[in-house]
Amino acid sequence: MIDRIEYQDYVTKTQPKSPMVRTLFAAFIVGGLICCIGEAIGDIIKVIFKEMSDKDVATWESCVMIFLGSFFTALGLYDKLGHYAGGGSIIPITGFANSVVSPAMEYNREGVFFGICAKMFVIAGPIIVFGVVASFLVGFIGYFVV
Amino acid sequence: MDIFLTYLKVFAVGGLVCLIGQILINKTQMSSARILVLYMLVGVVLEVTGAFEYMKQFAGSGVTIPIMGFGSNLAKGALEGVKEKGFMGAISGGMSAVAAGLTTAITCGFIFGLISRSRSKKI
Numbered sequence A: 001m002i003d004r005i006e007y008q009d010y011v012t013k014t015q016p017k018s019p020m021v022r023t024l025f026a027a028f029i030v031g032g033l034i035c036c037i038g039e040a041i042g043d044i045i046k047v048i049f050k051e052m053s054d055k056d057v058a059t060w061e062s063c064v065m066i067f068l069g070s071f072f073t074a075l076g077l078y079d080k081l082g083h084y085a086g087g088g089s090i091i092p093i094t095g096f097a098n099s100v101v102s103p104a105m106e107y108n109r110e111g112v113f114f115g116i117c118a119k120m121f122v123i124a125g126p127i128i129v130f131g132v133v134a135s136f137l138v139g140f141i142g143y144f145v146v
Numbered sequence B: 001m002d003i004f005l006t007y008l009k010v011f012a013v014g015g016l017v018c019l020i021g022q023i024l025i026n027k028t029q030m031s032s033a034r035i036l037v038l039y040m041l042v043g044v045v046l047e048v049t050g051a052f053e054y055m056k057q058f059a060g061s062g063v064t065i066p067i068m069g070f071g072s073n074l075a076k077g078a079l080e081g082v083k084e085k086g087f088m089g090a091i092s093g094g095m096s097a098v099a100a101g102l103t104t105a106i107t108c109g110f111i112f113g114l115i116s117r118s119r120s121k122k123i
Helices: A004-014 A020-048 A054-074 A077-085 A093-106 A112-119 A121-145 B002-028 B032-049 B051-059 B068-085 B087-115
Strands: none
Touching (some): A020 A077, A020 B002, A077 A093, A112 A121, B002 B051
């Protein structure tokens, strides 16, 4: 018989360690690179459409990044990247696109209505709900403060 | 040389934001939905306090490409809506600021969901 503390020690010693340094390094590199790609797309748009305002450039930039994220998810490449990079692929806006497209692809055999359209928001739903509620609260408070 | 420095800043800040997220994932085993919601709410708070504007001037896409940019757009849209249209702007402002991104995401999700089947998860 071993007592509880001994058992806890045994468990922590033998459980697989999550490779902290490697995942942090991968997240840093991949996240930084995705942000750089976004910046590059913004710069290219600025060169092509010279008279576009900065706000429109930023909007276009995130739209293109969302498209790229969905596209590489559809090719199956983004999930492989996510396995390697973890947070580096989740936190950029491409990860949001991935969280919309990935369940839609996963459940498309359950039909268009309750497969694709409903399951699309399994992960993105909370983000949209929290975002909309937060933005309403900000506007509501801002209306009385300003 | 100037452009190199800009990209270095974007890389460092964007990487750092993702690194903090990865630390959270490793330490607390949060699911990706929670991480995304948390970061978006951080973006809302930063925008309301005014810190986001400085961060954006410093790092550009390094802070707008992470989902914090989405939250900041929501808050900014709501505040601008209040200025322009009063109370109605508080209701409509946030969503209209992110309408382009959401429309792209949902349309891409629908189209790619129709044409592409999920591959068996072999990693």
